[in-house]
Amino acid sequence: MSGVGPMYPNEKPEHPYLSKSYVGDLLGNYSSRFCAGCGYGIIAQIYTRVFEDEQLDPFLHPLVIGIGCYAQIMLLVHSKAQKILTLHGRAPAIATGMKMANPKMKPIIFSGDGDSMGIGGNHFIHLCRRNLDCVELVFNNSIYGMTGGQGAPTTLFGAKSSTTPYKMFENKADAVKIALAAGATYVARTTVAHPRTFMKYFKKALKHKGTSVIEIVTPCVTYFGRKNLDNLGFEGEEGSKMDTGGKMIEWIRRNSVRNNQAKFMTEEELFNKYVIGEFRYEPNKPEYADEYAKIQKIAMEGKK
Amino acid sequence: MISEKRFLQAGKHLMMGNEAMSEGAIAAGCTFFGGYPITPSTEVIEHLAKRLPEVGGVCMQMEDELASINAVMGASLVGAKAMTATSGPGLALMAETISMGANLEIPFVFCDVQRNGPGTGYVTEPHHNDIGFARFSGNGEFQIIALAPMNCQELYDLTITAFNFAEKYRCPVFLMSDAYLGHLHEVVDIPTREEILKKIIKRELPANTKGRVFSYKDPSTGEYVIPSPPIMGTEYCPGLFLHQPHGPDGLPTPKPIVFQEMLIEKITSKMDEISLTETYKLDDADIVIVSYGLPVRSSYRAVDIAREEGIKVGIFRLITVWPFPDEKVKVAVKDAKAVIVPELNYTGVIAEQVERVTKLETPVIKIPKVAEFHHPDDILKVIREVAK
Numbered sequence: 001m002s003g004v005g006p007m008y009p010n011e012k013p014e015h016p017y018l019s020k021s022y023v024g025d026l027l028g029n030y031s032s033r034f035c036a037g038c039g040y041g042i043i044a045q046i047y048t049r050v051f052e053d054e055q056l057d058p059f060l061h062p063l064v065i066g067i068g069c070y071a072q073i074m075l076l077v078h079s080k081a082q083k084i085l086t087l088h089g090r091a092p093a094i095a096t097g098m099k100m101a102n103p104k105m106k107p108i109i110f111s112g113d114g115d116s117m118g119i120g121g122n123h124f125i126h127l128c129r130r131n132l133d134c135v136e137l138v139f140n141n142s143i144y145g146m147t148g149g150q151g152a153p154t155t156l157f158g159a160k161s162s163t164t165p166y167k168m169f170e171n172k173a174d175a176v177k178i179a180l181a182a183g184a185t186y187v188a189r190t191t192v193a194h195p196r197t198f199m200k201y202f203k204k205a206l207k208h209k210g211t212s213v214i215e216i217v218t219p220c221v222t223y224f225g226r227k228n229l230d231n232l233g234f235e236g237e238e239g240s241k242m243d244t245g246g247k248m249i250e251w252i253r254r255n256s257v258r259n260n261q262a263k264f265m266t267e268e269e270l271f272n273k274y275v276i277g278e279f280r281y282e283p284n285k286p287e288y289a290d291e292y293a294k295i296q297k298i299a300m301e302g303k304k
Numbered sequence: 305m306i307s308e309k310r311f312l313q314a315g316k317h318l319m320m321g322n323e324a325m326s327e328g329a330i331a332a333g334c335t336f337f338g339g340y341p342i343t344p345s346t347e348v349i350e351h352l353a354k355r356l357p358e359v360g361g362v363c364m365q366m367e368d369e370l371a372s373i374n375a376v377m378g379a380s381l382v383g384a385k386a387m388t389a390t391s392g393p394g395l396a397l398m399a400e401t402i403s404m405g406a407n408l409e410i411p412f413v414f415c416d417v418q419r420n421g422p423g424t425g426y427v428t429e430p431h432h433n434d435i436g437f438a439r440f441s442g443n444g445e446f447q448i449i450a451l452a453p454m455n456c457q458e459l460y461d462l463t464i465t466a467f468n469f470a471e472k473y474r475c476p477v478f479l480m481s482d483a484y485l486g487h488l489h490e491v492v493d494i495p496t497r498e499e500i501l502k503k504i505i506k507r508e509l510p511a512n513t514k515g516r517v518f519s520y521k522d523p524s525t526g527e528y529v530i531p532s533p534p535i536m537g538t539e540y541c542p543g544l545f546l547h548q549p550h551g552p553d554g555l556p557t558p559k560p561i562v563f564q565e566m567l568i569e570k571i572t573s574k575m576d577e578i579s580l581t582e583t584y585k586l587d588d589a590d591i592v593i594v595s596y597g598l599p600v601r602s603s604y605r606a607v608d609i610a611r612e613e614g615i616k617v618g619i620f621r622l623i624t625v626w627p628f629p630d631e632k633v634k635v636a637v638k639d640a641k642a643v644i645v646p647e648l649n650y651t652g653v654i655a656e657q658v659e660r661v662t663k664l665e666t667p668v669i670k671i672p673k674v675a676e677f678h679h680p681d682d683i684l685k686v687i688r689e690v691a692k
Binding site: 086 | 366
């Protein structure tokens, strides 16, 4: 538990929501364990803000956290949120069990790109397929940050990482396209450079009955930004450095295309770009736990 | 939520082993089953898919074994009694989460309908080859409880016991069935609902949960008193420390050994309650048969014939296979001339354990069988040779 103790006891939170964070509430320590320039602090703050503003019932919104850098987010999110750190990639399966055993719940799943596109891809697909009432947030920093910057399924073409030292040559996985194909009923992508949009989407997802998938593009300065130029190795373009949080957020903003603009762009123009916006919103699709309750009713009445 | 109306009526029922186990689970109050079809355990999920919704439970066919066991863990986290059933290859996939379940101290029951291996093996043949795997079923060191039934009645009864052990000791509990036993049809005597309700341990919240840390040790006696499992969605859920390794005081500890010791000691210190055994004509026996599961049934016949011939032989049967009851076996084989271990596997995992506790001069004779029954004659032949 190093680094959690009160390092700066006299430090005062600048933001009213910061004092609601777990460590802030418990120990009066308002530091985070993320690298400088990381985007997870923004996500944690928005979660805490929504939790506080919407007065979410902590007993009905368990937080299921997978494995990755972002797992440390549990120290920053709202102190009242009940959270469980699960296995790498298995968070959707655990959330399924929780939701089915207590159908009043609406689990909120935090997962990374390695979690939901790599090791837990199957669980992610089947969560969307069942349209189970939950919110899955996919944090996409296009790198395996916790283990030291290895290539991820979402690493952009041409990017360097410690397992792709020359360049990344695999096609990248697209969480939004997979979620759409698998049948999630609310699918959106945003970035930490657009925090207000994320807040809007997150609030919408909480009110939506069915699987909501929100992919959030977030910077990893330490392992992605430092190793790559913003042209990602393309010849003919002059790249500039992305070694600070500000530069990377600026790059993410430049590299994102809105959904409505993307419709008029060719595939080549959209290559390595993040298309952001809402992709699907179908509030009236049957939800798994509701459907199962109907099955239980049939079975209890003894009809066949 | 649970509807009491549709429980099985008391009395005698002809049932398949897998069904008996499923009914045992329903009787014990299981409300969540997550599974994936695998021969020879498929009848469990088939039966429960029909029966669990009738009593207000949930039976889910998940996308794979990894998801099944994780869904079971998730359901157990929010207060449902949960179980899964699989076979060897499924156990291999679930190993990761069994280890996690032991770490989080989340109770669940795990039924392993063992089949022949390695790899895919001969899928419809029985083979007690997961006995060793069950003991070390995951990364890290932890202790599980494994029970070995030998007939359909025990499949029903021991499933209830397994749920009770899981709730009490907060660890994964294994039921080591096999392909023959799972498909065996026998008459099962179902007790009345009142009798069952008296036996089962319910998942309950302790009083005054708010802001309290529950110690795992009784301060006056120093014995382990395991608090009931935390339930997410109630006040009885420790904020951040649910997944944190903790000491016997219930608080997070920076010393891994403190947690490791507690994880194992909380079970092994309760051997008297956990270790279930049976004996048959053992009092004056020179030759002791130590066995578990199906081979015990062949041994009964072999012992009866041998006794008629004047050979003093008896059976020491393990119902709880893991943790291995060292002391009880030691006492049983103390004066034995020889120990015979008929086992439904080739290497003799339990025979090795028996060798560990017998005296050096006492021979331990294995009777390995793979994918077939021990005929009583197979055991009798060995008994006669030893008695000469």
